[in-house]
Amino acid sequence: MASLQACIAVARAPPLSHSPCLALLARALRPIRCTLRPQVRFLSGDMAMDWSFNWTAQGVSFRRGEMRFRVSLKEEASVDAKDQRVGAKAIPKLMLVSDLDNTMVDHLDKSHTGLLRFNNLWAAEYAHNSLLVFSTGRSLEKYTQLRTQFPLLTPALCIFSVGTEICYGANMEPDQDWVNYLNEGWNQAVVLEEVKRLNLRLQDDSEIRPHKVSCQIDKKDATEIIDTLSKRLKDRGLNVKLIFSHGIDLDVLPKGAGKGEALAFLLQKMRREGSAPQETLVCGDSGNDIELFEVEGVNGVIVGGAMEELRQWYDINGKHSSRLHLAKERCASGIVEAIGELSLGPHLSPFDRMNSNGIQPAVKASEKGQLTPSGVAQREVVEFNTFFTKWMNGEVPNNPESFQRLTSVIASGSTMVYPWGVEQSLLQSVTSAQSKHGLTKDKKIRVWIDCIQEQELANGVLMVTWHSWQMSEGTERKGYFATAILREKEGTPNGVEWLRVHETPRKS
Amino acid sequence: MRLKTNFTTARVSCECIDQFVFLQVEHGDHDNKSLLRFGALWQAHFSHDSLLVYSTGRSPKMFADLRGEVPLLTPAIAVLSCGTEIFYGDSMTEDDAWVDNINKGWSRAAVEEVANEMNLKYQCDSEQRPHKVSFHVRKEEAKYVIPSLREKLLAKGLDIKLIYSGGLDLDVLPRSAGKGQALRYLLNKLKAEGCVPQQTLVCGDSGNDQELFSVDNVFGVIVANAQDELLQWHANQVGDKSHIFVSTEKCAAGIIEAMKHFNLQPNVSPRDCNVPLSVHCRRIPKADPGAVAREVVEYLLLTEQWLRGDIDASEAAFRRLKFSLDKNSNRICARGIIDNPHEEIESLRNQHGSQKGKNFRIWADRVRSIKLSDDSWLVRFDKWERSDAEWTCVLTSALLQANEEFPNGICWKLIHETWLQGYEGSAPPRM
Numbered sequence: 001m002a003s004l005q006a007c008i009a010v011a012r013a014p015p016l017s018h019s020p021c022l023a024l025l026a027r028a029l030r031p032i033r034c035t036l037r038p039q040v041r042f043l044s045g046d047m048a049m050d051w052s053f054n055w056t057a058q059g060v061s062f063r064r065g066e067m068r069f070r071v072s073l074k075e076e077a078s079v080d081a082k083d084q085r086v087g088a089k090a091i092p093k094l095m096l097v098s099d100l101d102n103t104m105v106d107h108l109d110k111s112h113t114g115l116l117r118f119n120n121l122w123a124a125e126y127a128h129n130s131l132l133v134f135s136t137g138r139s140l141e142k143y144t145q146l147r148t149q150f151p152l153l154t155p156a157l158c159i160f161s162v163g164t165e166i167c168y169g170a171n172m173e174p175d176q177d178w179v180n181y182l183n184e185g186w187n188q189a190v191v192l193e194e195v196k197r198l199n200l201r202l203q204d205d206s207e208i209r210p211h212k213v214s215c216q217i218d219k220k221d222a223t224e225i226i227d228t229l230s231k232r233l234k235d236r237g238l239n240v241k242l243i244f245s246h247g248i249d250l251d252v253l254p255k256g257a258g259k260g261e262a263l264a265f266l267l268q269k270m271r272r273e274g275s276a277p278q279e280t281l282v283c284g285d286s287g288n289d290i291e292l293f294e295v296e297g298v299n300g301v302i303v304g305g306a307m308e309e310l311r312q313w314y315d316i317n318g319k320h321s322s323r324l325h326l327a328k329e330r331c332a333s334g335i336v337e338a339i340g341e342l343s344l345g346p347h348l349s350p351f352d353r354m355n356s357n358g359i360q361p362a363v364k365a366s367e368k369g370q371l372t373p374s375g376v377a378q379r380e381v382v383e384f385n386t387f388f389t390k391w392m393n394g395e396v397p398n399n400p401e402s403f404q405r406l407t408s409v410i411a412s413g414s415t416m417v418y419p420w421g422v423e424q425s426l427l428q429s430v431t432s433a434q435s436k437h438g439l440t441k442d443k444k445i446r447v448w449i450d451c452i453q454e455q456e457l458a459n460g461v462l463m464v465t466w467h468s469w470q471m472s473e474g475t476e477r478k479g480y481f482a483t484a485i486l487r488e489k490e491g492t493p494n495g496v497e498w499l500r501v502h503e504t505p506r507k508s
Numbered sequence: 509m510r511l512k513t514n515f516t517t518a519r520v521s522c523e524c525i526d527q528f529v530f531l532q533v534e535h536g537d538h539d540n541k542s543l544l545r546f547g548a549l550w551q552a553h554f555s556h557d558s559l560l561v562y563s564t565g566r567s568p569k570m571f572a573d574l575r576g577e578v579p580l581l582t583p584a585i586a587v588l589s590c591g592t593e594i595f596y597g598d599s600m601t602e603d604d605a606w607v608d609n610i611n612k613g614w615s616r617a618a619v620e621e622v623a624n625e626m627n628l629k630y631q632c633d634s635e636q637r638p639h640k641v642s643f644h645v646r647k648e649e650a651k652y653v654i655p656s657l658r659e660k661l662l663a664k665g666l667d668i669k670l671i672y673s674g675g676l677d678l679d680v681l682p683r684s685a686g687k688g689q690a691l692r693y694l695l696n697k698l699k700a701e702g703c704v705p706q707q708t709l710v711c712g713d714s715g716n717d718q719e720l721f722s723v724d725n726v727f728g729v730i731v732a733n734a735q736d737e738l739l740q741w742h743a744n745q746v747g748d749k750s751h752i753f754v755s756t757e758k759c760a761a762g763i764i765e766a767m768k769h770f771n772l773q774p775n776v777s778p779r780d781c782n783v784p785l786s787v788h789c790r791r792i793p794k795a796d797p798g799a800v801a802r803e804v805v806e807y808l809l810l811t812e813q814w815l816r817g818d819i820d821a822s823e824a825a826f827r828r829l830k831f832s833l834d835k836n837s838n839r840i841c842a843r844g845i846i847d848n849p850h851e852e853i854e855s856l857r858n859q860h861g862s863q864k865g866k867n868f869r870i871w872a873d874r875v876r877s878i879k880l881s882d883d884s885w886l887v888r889f890d891k892w893e894r895s896d897a898e899w900t901c902v903l904t905s906a907l908l909q910a911n912e913e914f915p916n917g918i919c920w921k922l923i924h925e926t927w928l929q930g931y932e933g934s935a936p937p938r939m
Binding site for chain 2: 415417418419420421422423457458459461463481483485499500502503504505506507508
């Protein structure tokens with residue numbers, strides 16, 4: 001802490017009011033070790049999930065393949081989930097299932113604007129109660145590669161290789177039930193044989209997976225090849241499906257496989273466990289996404305710039321559906337557009353609300369009257385970071401009143417440990433940034449927040465943890481692990497003020 | 509600058525000087541054992557409600573140098589340059605009002621003029637400060653140089669004082685400055701804000717400390733390795749001098765001895781007794797900031813003892829280390845990865861005694877906690893580690909929760925570390 005005053009003042013801060021409710025709860029659950037609070041789950045590794053950490057608390061062990069949600073407390077606390085003080089709900093509000101190439105990822109946008117907008121919206125408004133799922137034709141290897149090139153968030157689970165692999169967690173644990181299911185009527189060796197017989201060009205090794213064989217064929221020969229191959233594999237006793245996309249790729253998969261099937265499988269599983277999402281939004285741009293849109297009960301968005309085959313499908317099958325949206329905007333921006341058009345939730349991110357016209361506040365009507373609504377601290381973290389970055393980039397107007405947005409939410413005496421090893425008064429260091437408006441306007445900094453989680457530590461005191469990433473033109477991205485303590489405070493944009501922030505550079 | 513304080517009574521305000529440190533190193537205490545003993549006592553029992561003040565003849569630069577050489581705690585207030593400069597807090601913000609106070613009747617230029625006339629030998633540049641002019645004067649010459657200098661300066665209309673210490677150092681200061689004056693000033697300031705310390709303990713070892721002992725209502729300790737001039741001064745004092753204790757121990761150890769003598773509690777350093785390995789069967793621990801500070805100090809101390817092999821490789825000790833960490837705790841390590849310390853600590857088993865003979869020490873500085881609820885705290889501290897030549901430090905935030913099922917009644921739920929700038933380590937840390 002920077003000064004004697006601060007030191008002593010904070011040490012003597014009035015104690016937060018005692019919560020009899022929580023104390024009772026704690027006593028009732030005494031035999032259960034430390035399950036209630038503070039439970040801090042951290043996300044280690046790149047595909048960061050917390051699966052391995054907390055689930056042994058009540059003797060509930062992690063069962064392979066079983067669905068778990070990051071903020072679900074359902075397994076851990078045998079308390080009424082309606083009690084909002086306990087924390088997040090087990091049922092995700094929205095499950096967003098998105099293709100990657102040319103859907104979430106716009107290969108033509110070097111500045112990644114659309115993707116960063118989406119990330120910003122997700123972290124601020126959805127991370128605490130919704131599930132992000134990537135469903136890609138890419139294999140794990142190519143997916144990992146993509147992650148180094150684009151600012152992708154960490155999904156709750158990943159469906160690879162055109163729906164033939166469902167993986168959870170940091171260790172990419174495959175869903176064993178899915179594997180067993182796909183094994184019926186499938187034999188990879190046989191498929192490879194038949195493909196060779198037809199002299200088809202196989203894709204890279206990384207694209208040949210246990211339940212997927214991929215080759216490249218000429219558009220003009222497509223129909224004929226598909227017919228022949230289907231017949232031959234059928235004759236050999238296999239039950240397969242062939243998918244032709246992007247005008248060149250031919251994937252051979254078990255009949256039961258596919259992005260749509262995988263999604264349907266997941267939804268079914270979640271329903272059985274009582275954790276099916278309230279809404280699902282699928283996002284795609286090409287042929288192998290069609291099945292996603294055909295899964296029962298889902299909403300869908302076809303992003304701007306989508307492939308012809310998908311547009312055609314939409315014209316025939318989807319135009320009339322109120323749950324389907326053909327976006328004007330490209331890629332991730334199209335997803336954001338759809339969230340708004342389909343009324344699936346907030347669609348104005350802090351990024352969108354803060355621009356050269358100033359700052360528009362978030363719409364919070366639905367949260368009025370709730371005790372410690374979950375997600376507000378997360379939104380505060382995203383908003384604060386977004387505004388700060390935009391200030392430095394000169395992307396918001398340089399007026400002192402708007403800068404107050406930052407200083408007004410910092411509790412007196414609060415401190416921050418910066419990743420370069422210096423601890424300072426948070427108020428002082430933020431205030432000193434006021435004169436640095438537009439400092440980085442020529443080499444704008446892009447920031448995104450991943451794996452953001454919020455936890456109530458005590459009555460009115462919240463901890464938020466996240467991974468933050470920074471990049472600017474020509475420099476390697478840098479990652480940081482951050483923790484922050486926030487406290488309820490009336491009269492602030494999100495109802496909370498900052499007490500403490502601590503950041504550490506992530507090992508590169 | 510207003511000294512804003514929010515508590516009503518600080519328990520003990522303790523003044524220490526640095527000279528003992530210098531001597532300590534000379535006398536072969538390369539390990540700085542007594543400094544560490546005092547440091548542990550202070551962090552564990554006093555940091556949350558008492559003020560540590562250093563009062564030294566050293567200039568800011570020399571003070572900073574010292575802090576890089578020995579395990580010196582961060583003080584709340586640093587009175588430097590023989591009481592002519594007062595700095596507050598971690599950021600060492602200077603007290604300008606004090607400067608105004610001591611400007612009266614002072615002219616540095618005038619002092620220099622006279623000194624140059626007398627051909628006095630100046631100390632090095634870093635020791636020359638705005639309100640302190642310092643010379644080297646040999647013992648034999650002091651007898652006549654000092655009175656002569658005083659006369660000449662008074663003749664110039666200056667209101668000054670001369671302090672001779674260590675048989676060599678002569679400091680010329682404004683009369684309103686000085687260690688004693690600074691202490692009075694600080695005590696008055698605290699009083700004005702309604703927080704007078706219940707006790708004030710001052711410690712000295714040389715000539716420029718005399719004034720400290722004559723401030724009202726203080727306890728004083730003269731350490732065993734004190735300079736003759738101070739001991740002489742003490743011997744010459746008439747009247748009741750029971751408030752001054754002449755210690756038989758040197759340096760920081762002398763301070764601890766004095767605390768025992770004056771019955772200032774607590775006065776047993778965690779380093780002088782066995783770290784308690786369990787509080788089971790004891791009453792439910794009272795959740796208070798003191799308990800949090802003690803936990804931090806004890807935990808680090810036990811880790812140090814384990815690695816040095818100072819304690820047996822007992823299961824009880826290891827359990828104390830492992831099971832104070834919540835099973836599902838998380839740590840963001842300074843080197844940039846996240847792990848579960850409860851699991852990672854298993855690697856500590858084999859490291860028992862691995863630091864034997866390497867001058868290895870771990871200590872905490874600036875242990876401060878914020879109460880989040882009746883039973884949980886956010887605590888921040890600097891974790892220092894030293895072995896042979898290398899010093900590393902980690903700025904740490906931790907979440908602690910009172911829970912009687914844990915060894916010390918407190919469990920660690922979260923640890924977040926960042927290397928302190930300039931003290932980054934290279935080898936993977938142990939805990």
